[in-house]
Amino acid sequence: MLPDLPLTASDARADDEVDPVETRRGGIGRVPVDVVEQVCDHRGDMLAAVAHRRSFAHPWRYAVGSVTLVATERTQELLIDAAESLYAERPFGEVTVAEIIDAAGHRNRSAVQYHFGTQRDFLLALLRRHEVTLTAKRAELLAELDTAGRYDAIERLVHVLVLPLSEFVNGSCGERAYLRVASQLSRDLSVPREEFSALIGEPIMMSMFSAYIGDADEPGFAQRVHRSFQTTFNVLNLMSDRVARSASPGHRFALEFDEFVEDSLAVTQAYLTAGVTLRR
Secondary structure, three states: OOOOOOHHHHHHOOOOOOHHHHHOOOOOOOOOOOHHHHHHHHHHHHHHHHOOOOOOOHHHHHHHHHHHHHHHHHHHHHHHHHHHHHHHOOOHHHHOHHHHHOOOOOOOHHHHHHHOOOOOHHHHHHHHHHHHHHHHHHHHHHHHHHHHHOOOOHHHHHHHHHHHHHHHOOOHHHHHHHHHHHHOOOOOOOOOOOHHHHOOHHHHHHHHHHHHOOOOOOHHHHHHHHHHHHHHHHHHHHHHHHHHHOOOOOOOOOOOOHHHHHHHHHHHHHHHOOOOOOOO
């Protein structure tokens, strides 16, 4: 444990090792004590390590930058939190940037632009928050399927593509928002295909799709390439539509959720195989 860091002028006077600048300013550098305490609640150990007198010759100089960095990260997180809560419950096009800023409790009308640049960059940052989770789910499922040994190559591909995304349908507001935002961005031609593919968890499946597509000199190659690209977008749209309908008051589904998942698996496999020349 690190020793307690003096945060008030009275505390500072009791500690002979504290830089006098801290005492005169009533805290660390020019940062108000209440702000420092809030930041410490969020990243206390990091701030203490940066600011503590025994670690640096002039800790207050480093602490100011550290508080700014942590505050910036916290603001970004609050903006993404607010966006997720709104996108999870309302149609994508009905949520304005101003509403996101208000929901985040921010007064700066340009907060999203300042912290993320464009709205598209903001949405991509939202997707990145869930990238690790989605990739981990797919890796775990793939390992289970390989151990079971009951499925052929296409069945494995379909299960690893569909099931982790289906878990997001009834997941947190952030996971539901992920589906709606990813579905929307899948239609945005300005988003580089490689960047979007990484964000929706495709890299872990690249070898599976490669095995399905085959070599350029094999019959049906172009058709399989097209089907492989389109399949991911189809699944995202299926899951996003389920989330959207769930948010609609009084909506009743024709299929229970388990039936919906089974149907999604069947539809996806049919799209990859029906009318396609498959590799031998």
